[in-house]
Amino acid sequence: MVKRCKWAGNDPTMQKYHDYEWGVARYDDTYLFEMLTLEGAQAGLSWQIILNKREDYREAFRQFSVAECAVLTDDELEEIRLQTGVVKNKLKIRSVRSNAIAFQKIQMEFGSFSNYIWGFSEPIINSWEEEADVPAQSDLSELISKDLKNRGFKFVGPVIIYSFMQAIGMINDHVRHCDFK
Numbered sequence: 322m323v324k325r326c327k328w329a330g331n332d333p334t335m336q337k338y339h340d341y342e343w344g345v346a347r348y349d350d351t352y353l354f355e356m357l358t359l360e361g362a363q364a365g366l367s368w369q370i371i372l373n374k375r376e377d378y379r380e381a382f383r384q385f386s387v388a389e390c391a392v393l394t395d396d397e398l399e400e401i402r403l404q405t406g407v408v409k410n411k412l413k414i415r416s417v418r419s420n421a422i423a424f425q426k427i428q429m430e431f432g433s434f435s436n437y438i439w440g441f442s443e444p445i446i447n448s449w450e451e452e453a454d455v456p457a458q459s460d461l462s463e464l465i466s467k468d469l470k471n472r473g474f475k476f477v478g479p480v481i482i483y484s485f486m487q488a489i490g491m492i493n494d495h496v497r498h499c500d501f502k
Contacts, residue, residue, distance in 0.1 A: 361476030
């Protein structure tokens, strides 16, 4: 029997995400933008809700093309809010455009967003006994959050950034008993 972190539960979508994405180091800018967007959308909601809406997000936000998201008009953003399966929060939807613009500026400065984000740390592999031991944020997530906010990003608080770091494999927080450690 496969042993997973408890949060993966019995839902196939959550298990697939847990098994093949969470904690796996990723360097592709499109994927990084997708995870940053989804983690921001998740604020105040469950991750399962967001994963269930992931395909809707991909369709609404042009497969997370940073260039296309950066030029979405107010009307297009409102249409996305009204007619798609994304979280309906106006601020979260508008943050996709503003974050895409800020993302592009980082790409110009560092050559890629991947170069920027991975410049903060090599992958960190933790060894927690229980899920209750896993922190919601860290000094590193606070540092990155502050820098992103200073660069114009929205929905990038230290808790969201810690989750983002887990999502892109910057932090591997699979607990000891998990087969995917």
